[in-house]
Amino acid sequence: HFLVCYLINRKKMSLKSERRGIHVDQSELLCKKGCGYYGNPAWQGFCSKCWREEYHKARQKQIQEDWELAERLQREEEEAFASSQTSQGAQSLTFSKFEEKKTNEKTRKVTTVKKFFSASSRVGSKKAEIQEAKAPSPSINRQTSIETDRVSKEFIEFLKTFHKTGQEIYKQTKMFLEAMHYKRNLSTTWDSSCVQNNYKNLTKKKKKRKRMPPERVEKIMDQIEKYIMTRLYKYVFCPETTDDEKKDLAVQKRIRALHWVTPQMLCVPVNEEIPEVSDMVVKAITDIIEMDSKRVPRDKLACITKCSKHIFNAIKITKDEPASADDFLPTLIYIVLKGNPPRLQSNIQYITRFCNPSRLMSGEDGYYFTNLCCAVTFIEKLDAQSLNLSQEDFDRYMSGQTSPRKQESENWSPDACLGVKQMYKNLDLLSQLNERQERIMNEAKKLEKDLIDWTDGIAKKVQDIVEKCPLEIKPPNQSLAAIDSENVENDKLPPPLQPQVYAG
Amino acid sequence: ASFLTKKLNIGGKRVNLAIWDTAGQERFHALGPIYYRDSNGAILVYDITDEDSFQKVKNWVKELRKMLGNEICLCIVGNKIDLEKERHVSIQEAESYAESVGAKHYHTSAKQNKGIEELFLDLCKRMIETAQVDERAKGNGSSQPGAARRGVQIIDDEPQVQSSGGGCCSSG
Known part of the structure; x- marks a missing residue:
């Protein structure tokens, strides 16, 4: 009978929410338990406190019963299917799949539900709600x-x-x-x-x-x-008692709104046109996204470190020299913007709260983690000035009126695949090269001509000068020549000193 | 590289330095506190051929003293002394300024690996002294004075130290 009341409850809920869309009654927003606080549909209409109480109370009891229940339900379901449609192959379904199916086929079952409607009053609806909340838990558990x-x-x-x-x-x-x-x-x-x-x-x-x-x-x-x-x-991790989830969503929204930021605006020293570099960038993004799937704080840190190493490699390949923090931080910001890692704030909070502090305070992991915190803070506070844009441009990009990327890529259709884009780019480059080649050839020819002209000119000039002042060889000066002839006196000089060896 | 650890032995004490590079661009200035909180020392580097970089060092000193008080050991470093001929910041001005803010001044050339070993050793000694004074002041109350802190911080306001910056530390 759980199946029945569960379904009925689902139906009721959906009806309710439909009605809510048109007309919102104040009493419906309050906590179901009547504690005076507002409830939340995500908590089955309870306020956070009552919901937690209900949830945990039920949980202890429920965990044991869940499996028996699941089996029983499956058996019932199988029977029901066997009677209505014979070849559904429901036997092999696990409980969680069965859950999915149930929601999908809800419409079909409405008739069945109606039949059992009277029976639902027997079981309190509250329990059904708990059951619903618990429903996906067995598989996760x-x-x-x-x-x-x-x-x-x-x-x-x-x-x-x-x-x-x-x-x-x-x-x-x-x-x-x-x-x-x-x-x-x-x-x-x-x-x-x-x-x-x-x-x-x-x-x-x-x-x-x-x-x-x-x-x-x-x-x-x-x-x-x-x-x-x-x-x-x-x-x-991301507990209900904190507003981590809200922050996660805020960051995610913020990053989505900043989708137009280009590497040039951030002065990212990474050239993604080099295939090796874009490879590194992809790896870095994968690493930072993977962080969310790890459970141990240290493993999460390891993901950040791995991501950072890939970034360093990308910078090194592009710039051909080891990177400094001046290069690293902008690139990390770019990677975070590009990757939009899930539950970023929750992960950062979780690491800060539960990682062994000695690891976080010193060591390489701590350094990269701090950089990630910086990147997130930067993204949150980012404004026109920090991207070297005018306030008007920034506002226009933020509101989605224009995109800086569009202006650049108008030459080819936006939906062209990466290879085609690359080809266009290469063609563009080639034509540019061609142009330059021609220019160089022209210049070279001009230079050649200039050189010839120049030698001719010089030869002519020399000729002119020679003609203007012809070279006349005068007879040698007598007095100068006499120096050599007076060598006779040298014989009278003492002989040059000879090196002497003294014994002892 | 932007992160390095270095093990030193000073007066029989084993010291593990964690040296962090921070992004120096103006647009990241606001992120400074995330980097330098819990650090024991800061090395502020300016380019002796660039008056502007010295002014930026002054800003950093003001901020660090304001945020961290006297617990942090400050080193002001005039780099590129191999370009002495093009010097634009006078030695006297720099040294008297350093003294006035309780910092020490050093002259280095990262390119020629001059003065860097001395800088780090001296900073290390001063940080240990500060930590010990701190410990004494706090008495036996807290069991871990400087142990949980991070180590040295490099705040680098010099336009282009990348090419030489890595060499100085790894060769030392």
Whole structure:
């Protein structure tokens, strides 16, 4: 019967929202629980606080029941299908697919629903709502739990190499996790400080004991971070208690609005026409987007670092010299604008809150992370001045009236594929080259002529001068010639000094 | 490169320097605080042949002193002393200015690798001293005075140090 009331509820909801579009009643906006605050359709009409209460209360109970329920539902569904349409092949559907199907085929089932309508009053609608909210969770739960299990196993394997110390670490982390589970509803800042304290304590303890080398402590901390954060990720990433999600959307919108920014405006020292460079740019964008899919803060940082390395390579190939921060930051901004990575603010917040602080404060990862923060801040605050544009131009581009790109690419149709565009560009370049070649040939010919003229001119000039003042050879001066003839006196001079060797 | 770490041994103490390059363009000036918060020292480089770059260093000094107080060790560095003939910033002016703001002045040539080793060693010693004074002042209250801080910061206002900047640190 869950199926039934679920469907009915869906129907009711959709009807409601339709009506809401025309006429909004104040009472409908308030929290369903009647606490006086406004509700939100995303929270099934509850306010954030009541919704969280409902959600968590239901969750504990629901998780166990979910699977039984799923199986039962599937069986029922199969039977229903078997009776109505025989060859639907619904047997192989998993629960989540079944969910999808259910929404798709809602219209078809309306008749079935109507039949069962009377039965719906038996079960409270509230539970159905919870059921609806829970509906997609089994599949997600299963996915995450697979990963959690894998990480847990790895963690235990890793700790086994430390024998007794490992056991202790495991006990501590386990205790910490349990504590976190109980206090899950508290604020995120509190969570964050908890995790940070935990890191600090564990590091200190390990340093005291046995004087472990710092590299080893770091390795253990990395593993602990991985274990804890994989398990807590679900609850602490982009939590409902903060406005991370709102910020995410704001940044995303902002980046979309800035789609017209060209590399030239940012003075990006990267020439994407070089295939190797554009390859690097694509890789960098892929890396920064991939960050969202990682769960451990350190893995997210690694994505940023990988992205940065690709950027450095791109700059190096373009400029043929190692890049400085003056080149790097604009390029990173460009990459972020081009990639528009999902949930950027949430990821930054998550890393800031839950990464091992020693990693974030020093080290390469920290540097690149800081640069990313700078890039995001720059994008948020960006104005006409920072792009070297006039305010009017900036406003026009922002409102979408004109686009700087359009003016450049009018020569070819905008929907031409990349290869064709490249070809046009190359043709353009070739014709330019041709022009230059001709110019050079002309210049060369002119130069040749000039040279010939010049030699002729000089020869003529010389001729003229020679004619004007003909060379006359006068008889040699007698007194000068006498110098050589007086050499006779040399015989009277003493002989030149000879080098002498003194013994001793 | 724009990021480097360097391990030094000063008076038997192991020091790990994290040297950050920051983007110097005017349009990124507002992002400065994100880079330099939690740093122990800053190296402000100007070009001795470029009076304008020295003025920019003065702006940076003002900002850093305002935001971070006396906790940060400032180094003002006149680079390109290989172009002494084209000098536009007088040595006396630069040194007296540095003294007036509690910074130290250095002369370097990144191209010829002159004065850079000394600059970093000296800065390191001064940062350790500052950290120790800090520690004493705070007493036993806080357990980790300078440990969590980031290291050196390079704020580079010199137009083109890229070609030579990398060489100076890696060869040292």
